[in-house]
Amino acid sequence: MPLPHDRPMPSYWLSFSSDLSKHRTTETVPQEADVVVVGSGYSGAATAYHILENDDGKRTRVVILEARDVCSGATGRNGGHVKPDLYFNASLYEKRFGPRAAEALTEFETQQVMEVKKLVEKEQIDCDFELVRALDVFVDSRVAGPTVAAYKNMKANGYHFPDDLHFVSDPKKAEQVSGVKGALAAFSHTAASIWPYKMVTHLLHRCLGWGANLQTNTPVLSISDLSDGSGRWRVKTPRGEVVTKKVVVAANAYLSALLPEFNDKIIPARGIVCRIAVPEQGKMAPHLNNSYSIRYGPQEYDYLISRTDGSIIVGGAKQKVLLDDAYWHNNTDDSQLIPGAANYFDGYMQRLFHGWENSGAKVTHTWTGVMGYSSDLMPWVGEMPGKPGIYVTAGFTGHGMPRILGCATAIASLVRGDVQYLSETKIPPPYWITKDRLRVKKNIAREYMAGSRPSL
């Protein structure tokens, strides 16, 4: 498993220039720390933030090591959509974990939207956070049929979907409510949109203010037991080694390069996103007050947020991405676009949305990024069995924004010793790292993403 590609392409989010981009708090890497955090994405930054926020004068020495520029992984390249899953995977989760556990998974994600909101308000983070309604619009009966049937069936059998979930069953209404041409049905619920890079760099600024040491362009090459009976770890980088009691590995798609236990457990999966805007001389287009997922068929969907400046961030293009496994599966090359998918978004708003036909809306930026797909679709959170002091929060399966903050808070409580076990936190049990879960050989990520498409 390689380290992150050393020349990633820029994304629209990364066009915001942060003074932390290439930050190194000290000229050399500190030789000792209390906690080393690997990765400066949302997971690494939020964990470091929560460790230091409640430090109570302990002066915990936190060193954050980032392989590339700050927050240049998935968090700096995603769709900015904080969208909990209130129903779509509920039947899958119910089958695997039972109805109460499935409800708890939904509740955890739903709560995250409000947790992010609270954090943004408390820290006064300037990151374009907006609370919105997410509209899941189905334009194809092959995916609408089974999804709606499962929803109705579960409801009839007493499954509790959140009250916030609203189902629009009439195609005419679905098209009217959503503005999406050819809508057959829609679900809506509360979600949020955000500029993730601005949020993360704000949190990192806070950490630096509390004494953290951030070293960008400093890839961790290995983490090994110091073997001197002290229970400490040696974290090796090309710029020197850090000896530490605790390591939080927040490297998401690249986790297995440092922890081989995750070789077949977290697989990199490349995705594509773009920004669309109406040029200044273009015609006014209706402002979209909602965020969207548009589902075209099994595994084929886009996700979209509307920004207050009228521009749109849209990702997915699965019809093109899934044409060849080599385009996405186990692919960590975020220096290149995905063949075929690059032009998918041309004329996108005009094709799909009523009122945009003559807008002249155009793609202004397109980029790729690398997600960490988990073998059982659940994130991996907790202390590593048999490796005391090594903590993981990773494998968000392209769906980290409504999960990461809660996971980071829990890992920080473990690291600080406020709690001993994840059972004392809000993390749902399917996320916990256990020996038994690590032993399972089955990997359903490819099937979940691509269905029965042949892998060319």
Ligand SMILES: Cc1cc2nc3c(=O)[nH]c(=O)nc-3n(C[C@H](O)[C@H](O)[C@H](O)COP(=O)(O)OP(=O)(O)OC[C@H]3O[C@@H](n4cnc5c(N)ncnc54)[C@H](O)[C@@H]3O)c2cc1C
């Ligand atoms: C194209 C795309 C679109 C997405 N859209 C959405 C969306 O709209 N909504 C949503 O919920 N989720 C979305 N996701 C998923 C979401 O972005 C991720 O779940 C989330 O950003 C993961 O955050 P993270 O901090 O765990 O990982 P990352 O942001 O990837 O951070 C990991 C960091 O670790 C660093 N690193 C890796 N290995 C090492 C090493 N050996 N040494 C030092 N540093 C290392 C990396 O460089 C990286 O900066 C999308 C992802 C992609 C790629």
